[in-house]
Amino acid sequence: MEKLISASLIGLSQGAIFALMALALVLVFRSTRVVNFAQAGQAMVSTYIGWEVVTRTENYWIALPAAALAGALLAAIIETFLMRPLAKRASHGAIAPVASIIASLGVLGVLHSGAAMIWTSEQKLFLSPVSVNGIEIGSTVYPFSQADILIISTVIIVMSTFAFFFQRTSLGLSLRAAAFQPEISRLAGVKVDRVRTIGWALSGAAGAIVGVLVTPGNYLSPFSLDILLVYGFVAAVIGGLESPQGAALGGLILGMSLSFTSIYVSSGLTFIVPFVVLLLILIVKPKGIFGGGSSRNA
């Protein structure tokens, strides 16, 4: 019973992180068709900004929005000055789908070395606003802390805010329309370029929040968030790569699978589990759980 509760709670906390990372990747992919490997680097740089704020102010609640803002800004810059011109120039032929991937890997490299130059490769301690020790109930200590509760509740709030924004606001409608059918959206008056930049900015903010949520209790280094790229992509693909709900569900499935196998089977399996889960789901649903809508045109 204790094992079951622990596995579920850890799965939930990890799943929340994967879900938000997946959402960040989905937001970029659905609006610009870019598989954005730079996301890990953007989140990392934003987290360093958050770290700067938290070491100066000792206030996590200022650091979180500051990092989100920095993440949004950084993403908007990357989209405006690199990805958009690139998409206009390399829009035809064999390189079209690959050019943006290579560019995003390049950005990741630049962010890695830039961060190492500014903050050195030495690990930084990011103070947590709440306890990162396991919660004690009776005589048992669960491997689940207040920090996990913070993660889960923040992710729920962030994701519901996104959902509300996308489903209930005019700008959200523009974003969805431009993602589905850019040409029709243009004809309807949507400023598609601007809306795409906003999509990237939201994604950057989501990635930054991921960084500021997972880092407390862990160390921050220029490479410390890279592993989340793998989990984030697996979660995103499970969900169909285009659906925010899919990202949420994919993250949850992945988080649960990981925590259950590591608690019930062996923690040595953590690197295999994501791919086994991904394979199983893609065999049953080749386009991901929420994937496979209609055809699109650019």
Add this chain to the structure above:
Amino acid sequence: MSLIVRNLSVDHGAIRAINNLSFIVEKRRLTAVIGANGAGKSTLLRTLSGLIPASEGKASWGEHNLLKGKAEQHVRNGVSHVSEGKSVIPELTVEENLDLGALWRRNKKEADVTKKYVLELFPRLGERLKQRGDTLSGGERQMLAIARALMSKPQLLLLDEPSLGLAPLVIEQIFQTIRDIANSSDLTVLLVEQNAMGALKIADIGVVLNLGNIVAIGPSADLIADPAIRAAYLGY
């Protein structure tokens, strides 16, 4: 206000799709552009709505230069384009598709008035507001595409083959609706069609395109009566 096209040429790479085209569409006229596959009809509309660039020439709607600026700007200048093949976003609901056409409008009260007008025009859409676009029939989708364009309160409406893929009875209905819209508003309509007879019957003016060139232009009744046009384009 009128649509003035002067010496317009448009190329797709090495292919000249529109060749030195000149014509004028007077305000409140319904003009049909007919021609076979590849005549350049869609290219003409796509150029006028700012989706693709022209190679040479001029095109203007009132004081607006149609060869400058992006499509999203053209809508704001009163030009709405319903592109070929049911220009509806299938993943959005009917209501979202409608609202999309008016998002850019600052005056939400006026946009609501337009919405009411559009739903009176297409009551079937009103009964299906919460359904996804892809659950509609072909005819309903075409109505939604036109309705979405009307939500932008255009002065110049560009319609690309609204009859495409529809049953004869539905085509007749759509054509009738287009004629009604033109009659009851200030709208100037440029209607591109392969269904030449249907389009000419409702149009005031007809333009016959062949391989990017105008081969005939005039009152549609005259074109229908012209034996050469009948043989080549109307099939009898």
